Amino acid sequence: MNQDHDHPHRPVPVTILTGFLGAGKTTLLNHILTERHGHRIAVIENEFGEVDVDSDLVLASEEEIFQVANGCICCVVDVRNDLVEILQKLLERKDQFDHILVETSGLADPSPVAATFFMDNEVAKKVVLDGVVTLVDALHVQPHLDDPALEDYDNQAVTQIVVADRILLNKSDLVPAAQLEELESRIRSLNQSAPILRTVQAQVDLSLILGLQSFESDALSMTDPHFLEDANDHVCDANCSHAHGTVPPLVAAPSHSHDPSVASVSFTFDRPFDAARLQRSLQDLLAIRGDDIFRVKGILHVQGDDRRHVLQGVHRILELKPSFPWWDETPASKLVFIGRHLQHEKLRARLEACLASHTEFNEALEAA
Template sequence: MPKPQAPIDPRVPVTLLTGFLGAGKTTLLNAVIKSQSGPKIAVIVNEFGEAGLDHDLIEAVDEEIVLMRSGCLCCSVRGDLSRTMMDLMVRRHRGEIDFDRVVIETTGLADPGPILQTMLMEPDLSRTVRMDGVITVADAATGQDTLTRQFEAVSQVAMADLLVLSKSDLVSVADLRVFEARLEAINPTAQIIHADRGRLDPSVLWNLSGLRANATPEQTLQWLTPRAEPADPFANLSGLSSTKPAAAIAPTAHDTRIGSASIVLDEPIPDAAFDLCLNTLIALRGPDILRVKGIVFLEGIEAPFVFHGVQHVFDPPVPMRDWPGTDRRSRIVVIARDISNPELARSLDLLRARLPEQSTYTQVEEPFA
């Protein structure tokens, strides 16, 4: 019997490109635009003059859109972002322009949260586009200092699906490992790759979200699972360890403002417990929830679903109808601001509650005491 085809999501995927000041966002963006292979991209920037686009890549310009020689488009934000995106989608629908995906480049140390909320809250937008991932470019040479001085940089790391490390060739292997460990402590589920001078395969930037209709079970689990430290093949051989461990940098005040917690549940979750957990998080600390994501098996429902939210706004859950059935554990990850790890862990423990049908929130201990 042939395997059923994965559902196709007709919405245009959107990638948010953010990063530290001077980390190399524009270098990475130019490298992607130069690529002649892969999808046609519409890039949204704040101002053409500030975008730093290579002039030899530009083929034609009108008042609002720059056409690049690779076929990519560059659009300047006029007014608010949602209107700019809707204008792009309308022109695409009319056949005036052609693109397969959108990249939004933020300026400076912008907070990704409001842009993600725009994508989730605008009904017209959410019907035509979907978030495909948040990419944060972090400078390995000066990133430690940036994280210490700028809480916005810590937030960018916390909200990323993919962390692109630039200038890693300018630091020692030991210092690079310390920096990666600091990033992982802030965001344990983000992938980390290196791209010195923008050199990378552009395909690694796409399909980051596990909340897409054609995501495989393996891709969804990768989206939710903390990174594993690669093994040192010489670790047990005296004198042959590849590098000496560098001294870790103590977490700063900005680092400790970010808390994260995850939970894995072997048994299906009662729907009342799931609602209680999310409603408690949103009602009591909604503005501080940077991201929450998970795959959930509910009692009485065969297929799991994947969900994702920013603060009090959530994507519609995506059912995983072709889940293979070998792993039926629920996994949820929360990254938050100004909430300690123990408080987040207590809130997730509400998922273990076995509640009577007419339970009320007053019957459960407050997790944020």
């Protein structure tokens, strides 16, 4: 499958992996990274919260994983410049991989991300957009598609479906068949051409989502003639007045607008959590606030356990699972909440109430 060794000048295909918060992007990424598919993939990740949890959720693999700066890749200029810089560096040693995968944050519009590949003339010559793969959360997508609070703003859940080449209707285990069919027709009304694949835990035959080559830039502009212009008023070419081969100065703010009421708050704690108390407390919180709290994720230090614990919440679904040991890393917790009307201090107080008491902590330290 690695035909690219024989064709060093062939542009490197780039897949953009997108989908709303909690839809299953990291789950798919882990599936891709652990499957024997013959591609050597460089992964670029972008996340929304200030504290990086996502890189800890990606399984160890031989592939290289790069983080672009914190902030939304589709609308923060620095983040898009960061993406161009990473691409420039990656392309200097493109003999080491044959596919690039960009996982966007769950709130990103993939169009400006795709456009970033064409902003810099040197980068544009060396990559080809292979496809946009969109994960859709079968259980939670409906209210986001119809979100009344988005009246004056772009709806990223809709945009992500509209621009997709492949749609994975994920978490199909959580929804009855009749509802899946309704969802499929809703998705079909937004995107008539992308095949919709039902998945559980994002398990999909990778030949259906990688190597599509659907997106030569001609094909891209045929899909939506305003695709690039929408993302940015400028696409570089040989006639540009500015220098190429450096970070393009014209990565301007895109024309779309995010819902400013969606924000993220992050926390770190050295003292371990009482796992049962934390789980009860967050379940109580999500039972009441689960419409507004879209996403919770964390890597946690749990009292009396030398393994990391992974906290995953999507609206009212919450799970806390042990993962691999801390090894020589000092255990500590980091958590991110993403949603509307998040009250930082109230959340902090709730979390602090779930930490193991100082006495418990000291006793555990002495016993160790």
